[in-house]
Amino acid sequence: MAIVQDEVSLVQVSNGKPTGVVSQPTVPTDPYDGMLWQNTGAANYVIGATYSWNGTMWNLYLFMAENILVNTLNAITTNTGALNVTGDLTMATDNTVIKGSYDYGDALGGAFNSRWFEGSFSLGRRFNSYLGDVFNLNSSGGKGSFMHYAESYYGLDYFKLRQYTSRTDKTLLFRTDIDASGISMGTTFGSENVAISPDLGGYIKTGTLNTKSANVSETVTTNDLTMNGIGRFYGQLMAGNIDADTNRTQLSINYNRDLGRMLFSKDDTGRYALSDTIYERTYSSQPAVCITPAGTLGRLTSASKYKLNISEISSLYEKGISLLTIDPKRWNDKTETESLVNALTTGESETVDNVKLTQYNGLIAEDLSAAGLDDFLFRNESGEVEGIEYDKLWTLLIPVIRSQQKYIAEQNAVNQQLFSRLGELRNE
Structure with a gap:
């Protein structure tokens, strides 16, 4: 429906004659230039419409209608209410747009990152754009404090999102660019922090990748990679720290595959690192691995180039004699015994090892300390005695055995002399 004004003011026409609207059912017989005629009955013209004489013909000047049906409607400015279009609405000239403004907010808690938006939009031939200020929502769901100025553009094969400090301060805060070749996200136009490409894959330069399921809630910090499920890395994985999730009791590597594997966990006797792969790998050479009080594994060496x-x-001789004063002992391991007692008491075993009540033979470290052999003990970071350096302890016996060998050689020489003299006496 088109609605126009129902009053016409007098105008001054070119021949100087003032004119009003001549209302009659027939065409005026002597019209003058600029004459206005309201048709009330002529069949060849629209009844009720007002026409203007241009010197040669009557042109439609003004009419009232509930509906308009025309092949072509030319207008410079049209004010209308509802505009129903069943065909195409074509913009015939380049750089022409449909413009508007908006001032609305998301429902409080009813949208991702609910906010209030105030700005303008433009729907054009080349691209669509939305420009405006973004605000927080207040506690009642209305417009709150200013956050930033934003721009978004939608074109043929691209989508651009921009966040700036303000409308006047166009300092870039964040940007997202999407086209057929990929997604680029960053804080500058020269480089991206996140990129995804259909042919090259994607990367995250800084920030957090969280692949948790929606019902898992946990705070992750910058540069963390947190996954709930399977994470597949085809290539090199570089990380500063790898932790088991707080909801998990162990961290395993290849533990469900027939490959080299290791498991890190904790049982009722304490933390442990387990690898049946290491145990099953055997060699005929002497074992050469040690563990420091800090828990560091290392290779044992003996060559002078490492010393x-x-x-x-x-x-050295006196220390060897001191070693000979020490008696070997038998004992049961404390951790194994307590774990076995706990299993027998509760009916459940929470240790990863198959514990048995076994007696062990050897030396007691405190006995060596009492004998003055502290140089052959190892201690923890607090200085407490932890164990014996069995692989070095035997070296104390070298000077003792050497002295014994010398004594035996000397006694053999004396015996030879005695045997010789005894033979001589028998022959006399």
Whole structure:
């Protein structure tokens, strides 16, 4: 429906004659230039419409109608209410747009990152754009404090999102660019922090990748990679720290596959690192691995190229004699025994090892300390005695055995002399 004004003001026409609207059912016989005629009955013209004489013909000047049906409607400015279009609405000239403005907010808690938006939009031939200010929602769901100025553009094969400090301060805060070749996200136009490409894959330069399921809630910090499920990395995985999820009791590597594997966990006797792969791999050479009080694994070495300040051990013979004063002992392991008692008491075993009540043979570290052999013990970071360096302890017996060998050789020489003299006496 088109609605127009129902009053016409007098105008001054070119021949100087003032004119009003001549209302009659027939065409005026002597019209003058600019004359206005309201047709009330002429069949060849629209009844009720007002026409204007241009010197040669009557042109439609003004009419009232509930509906308009025309092949072509030319207008410079049209004010209308509802405009129903069943065909195409074509913009015939380049750079022409449909413009508007908006001032609305999301429902409080009813949208992702609910906010209030105030700005303008433009629907054009080349692209659609939305420009405006973004606000927080207040506690009642109305417009709150200003957050930033934003721009978005939708074109043939691209989508651009921009966040700036304000409408006047166009300092870029964040940007997202999407086209057929991929997605680029960053805080500058020169480089991206996140990129996804259909042919090259994607990467995250800074920030957080969280692949948790929707019902898992946990705070992750910058540069963390948190996954709930299977994470597949085809290539090199570089990380500063890998932790088991707080909802998990163990961290395993290849533990469900027939490959080299390791498991890190904790049982009722404490934390542990388990690898049946290491145990099953055997060699005929001497074992050469040690563990430091800090828990560091390392390879045992003996070559001088790994040593500095090499010198003789003082009082080596006396230390060897001290070693001979120590008696070997038998014992049960404390951790194994307590774990077995707990299993028998509760009916449940929470240790990863198959614990048995076994007796062990050896030396007690405190006995060596009492004998003055502290150099052959290892201690923890607090200085408490932890164990014996069995692989070095035997070296104390070298000077003792050497002395015994010398004594035996001397006695053999004396015996030879005695046997010789005894033979001589028998022959006399």
